[in-house]
Amino acid sequence: MKENVKYLTKEDVISLSNMEKRQRFIEDYQSWGVWLDIPQLGVRVYKAVLPEGQSVIVTEFITKYGKIGIYRYVGSDGYYSPYSDSISVIAYSLKDLKVKYCAERRKEKLKEGDEV
Numbered sequence: 001m002k003e004n005v006k007y008l009t010k011e012d013v014i015s016l017s018n019m020e021k022r023q024r025f026i027e028d029y030q031s032w033g034v035w036l037d038i039p040q041l042g043v044r045v046y047k048a049v050l051p052e053g054q055s056v057i058v059t060e061f062i063t064k065y066g067k068i069g070i071y072r073y074v075g076s077d078g079y080y081s082p083y084s085d086s087i088s089v090i091a092y093s094l095k096d097l098k099v100k101y102c103a104e105r106r107k108e109k110l111k112e113g114d115e116v
Contacts, residue, residue, distance in 0.1 A: 006032035006048040013050065013094060022091035026071065029058040033040040051075050052099065056090055 016022045029046040035057075036045040036099040042062040049055045053076035061068045073090045 001045075002036060004033040005035055006046075008050050010051045010104075013097050014101050014105070016094055016098060019091055019095070022094045025088055025094075026056060026058075026087050026090055029056075029060075029069065044065060050094075051101075052097075054093075054097075059079075 016025055018067055029048070032046045032048050034044050035047040036043075038044075043062045044059065044062070046058045055074045057072045057074060057080075059070045060071075061070070070084040071087055071090055072080045073085050073093050
């Protein structure tokens with residue numbers, strides 16, 4: 001069975017070029033598709049997997065007052081904080097990855113002799 005998960009490539013992460021785009025990506029978690037659904041509890045979980053195994057997981061609780069999202073950034077080692085992360089904390093983690101992937105791209109182009 002194929003999981004309903006959003007997978008990002010390094011290019012996808014690089015395209016999240018500013019804080020607004022990164023925050024919009026995180027806030028638009030419902031477009032990733034429902035990874036887990038527990039209707040009896042009013043819980044849906046959404047997951048985006050990053051290129052090196054890190055992931056962003058949003059647990060959405062559906063209440064009579066509306067939907068509440070709990071955001072978590074999970075490292076490639078599977079570790080995550082037991083407390084929810086803010087959208088901006090996750091966006092800064094995505095920024096760090098973007099910087100890393102851009103540096104890797106520059107390094108590759110230098111090896112190929114291309115201009116950066």
